[in-house]
Amino acid sequence: MRQYDNLALDNCIKCSICVTNCPVTRVTDKFAGPKQNGPDLERFRLEEPAAVHPSIGYCSNCKNCDVACPSGVSIATMNSKAKGEFVARHGAPLRDQLLARVGLMGRVCHLAPALVNWGGRVKLFRWLGEKLFGVSKDMTLPQYAGKTFYQLMRQQKFAPGRRKVVYFPGCYVTYNTPEVGLAVVEVLAKQGVQVLVEEFNCCGLPLIANGLLADARQAARGNIQQLQKYADQGYRIITSCPSCNLTLRREYHELFDLDTDSLNDHIMDVFEYLNELARQGELVEPLNPLDLRVGYHQPCHLKAAGCGVPSKEIMDRIPGLQVLGLDAGCCGLSGSYGFKAEKYPISMEIGSNVFRAVEQMGVKQVITECGMCQLQIHHGTGVAVYHPIQLLALAYGTAK
Ligand code: SF4
Ligand code: SF4
Known part of the structure; x- marks a missing residue:
C-alpha cells in the first residue's frame, strides 16, 4: 500500500463544487472531472496505483478545483500524480515529450530563432505538424526572441543596489519575452534593488502537466539546490511568472514531498515584493502618466x-x-x-x-x-x- 499522502483526501465531503468549477468539465464530456479523477479514485490508488481513469490527460492542471474546494482537498495534485502514474505505465507521445521540455526546446530553437519563427507561420509546416505530431495547426506558436534574457542581461550595466534579490525568469521570459525580464530588472533597479541573474532549470511545470514526473522531480531538486544558497544568505527570490511561482512554492513540496520550508518565505512574485517595499515606505512612485x-x-x-x-x-x-x-x-x-x-x-x-x-x-x-x-x-x-x-x-x- 502506498504511503498515505497529505493531500487532505478524507476532507472531501462529495459536494461536487470542484466539478462545477472545472473549466474543462464545463465544455467537454471527454473528461471524467476533478472529483472522480481526484478524491474518488485516489482512495483506490492508495491500494492500487494503476487505478487511473484514462481521461486523466484532459485535466489541464489549471487548479481551479483546488481554489474552489471548501475542504482544502489537493485535487489537482492528486490528478498530477495520477497522470504521472498513467504516463509511467503507458508512455507519453513524442509530442508531449517535446512540449514538456520547454527549456530544451528553447535552447534548440535559439540556434536559429528567425527560421523557427518563419517555419511556425508557414501553413504547410503547420499542417504537417498536426498530421505528424498532433500539434494544432490553428494555434499561434510562441515567437522566439533574437536574444535570450541572459544574453541581453550580459549587455546591460546596472549600478550596485542597496538591496539584492535573485530573479527566476522562467523559460518563456528567457527564450520568448526577454523584454519582460528586462522590465523586472529595470523596475527593481529604480528601487535601488540589484538583480542577481543565474541560469536555472525550467521550473518543471510543463513536465508535471504532461505526466513526466521523474524528470520534473530532477529539475525541482536542481532548482532547490541552486535557490537554497540565496535563501540561506537572506535574499528574496523574485518571479514574474505565476506558474513558476506556484511550482516553486507549492508543487515541489506537495507533489514531490521535497523540503522547501526554508525556501518558501523567500520566494515572491515581483509585485508582492514591490508591495513590500511600498509598505516599508521605500517604493519610488511611478510618475509618468499612462493615458491607457x-x-x-x-x-x-x-x-x-x-x-x-x-x-x-x-x-x-x-x-x-x-x-x-x-x-x-x-x-x-x-x-x-x-x-x-x-x-x-x-x-x-x-x-x-x-x-x-x-x-x-x-x-x-x-x-x-x-x-x-x-x-x-x-x-x-x-x-x-x-x-x-x-x-x-x-x-x-x-x-x-
Ligand atoms: S470540492 Fe472538495 S470537498 Fe467538494 S467534492 Fe470536490 S474535492 Fe470533495
Ligand atoms: S486542475 Fe484539472 S480537474 Fe482541476 S479544475 Fe483544472 S482541469 Fe479541472
Whole structure:
C-alpha cells in the first residue's frame, strides 16, 4: 500500500463544487472531472496505483478545483500524480515529450530563432505538424526572441543596489519575452534593488502537466539546490511568472514531498515584493502618466497561489492608467494543453468567455502576468497583451 499522502483526501465531503468549477468539465464530456479523477479514485490508488481513469490527460492542471474546494482537498495534485502514474505505465507521445521540455526546446530553437519563427507561420509546416505530431495547426506558436534574457542581461550595466534579490525568469521570459525580464530588472533597479541573474532549470511545470514526473522531480531538486544558497544568505527570490511561482512554492513540496520550508518565505512574485517595499515606505512612485484603458486577466495559477492580485495596488499608483478586471475565468491554454490538436477546440471554448469580455469592454490592450495567457488572449482577440511589469517600466520611463 502506498504511503498515505497529505493531500487532505478524507476532507472531501462529495459536494461536487470542484466539478462545477472545472473549466474543462464545463465544455467537454471527454473528461471524467476533478472529483472522480481526484478524491474518488485516489482512495483506490492508495491500494492500487494503476487505478487511473484514462481521461486523466484532459485535466489541464489549471487548479481551479483546488481554489474552489471548501475542504482544502489537493485535487489537482492528486490528478498530477495520477497522470504521472498513467504516463509511467503507458508512455507519453513524442509530442508531449517535446512540449514538456520547454527549456530544451528553447535552447534548440535559439540556434536559429528567425527560421523557427518563419517555419511556425508557414501553413504547410503547420499542417504537417498536426498530421505528424498532433500539434494544432490553428494555434499561434510562441515567437522566439533574437536574444535570450541572459544574453541581453550580459549587455546591460546596472549600478550596485542597496538591496539584492535573485530573479527566476522562467523559460518563456528567457527564450520568448526577454523584454519582460528586462522590465523586472529595470523596475527593481529604480528601487535601488540589484538583480542577481543565474541560469536555472525550467521550473518543471510543463513536465508535471504532461505526466513526466521523474524528470520534473530532477529539475525541482536542481532548482532547490541552486535557490537554497540565496535563501540561506537572506535574499528574496523574485518571479514574474505565476506558474513558476506556484511550482516553486507549492508543487515541489506537495507533489514531490521535497523540503522547501526554508525556501518558501523567500520566494515572491515581483509585485508582492514591490508591495513590500511600498509598505516599508521605500517604493519610488511611478510618475509618468499612462493615458491607457486596459483589461486585466488574472491567471489561474496566480489565483491558486492565494496572493490575490499583487499587481493591482502598484498599477493603481500609475497616473492616468485605467485597469478593468475582465473577470472571465480561465483563458484555456494552460501551458502546452491548447497546443495539442485534440485539445485545441476545448481550450478555445474555455477561453471564449475571456475573449468575449475583451470585446465587450472594448479594450485595445490587456495585461496579465502569465506568458501563456498573453499568447492565448492575443490569439483569441488580436489585441496587444503585456505583462503588467512592462506598463510599470513605462511609467518609470525605463522601458526599452
Ligand atoms: S470540492 Fe472538495 S470537498 Fe467538494 S467534492 Fe470536490 S474535492 Fe470533495
Ligand atoms: S486542475 Fe483544472 S482541469 Fe484539472 S480537474 Fe482541476 S479544475 Fe479541472
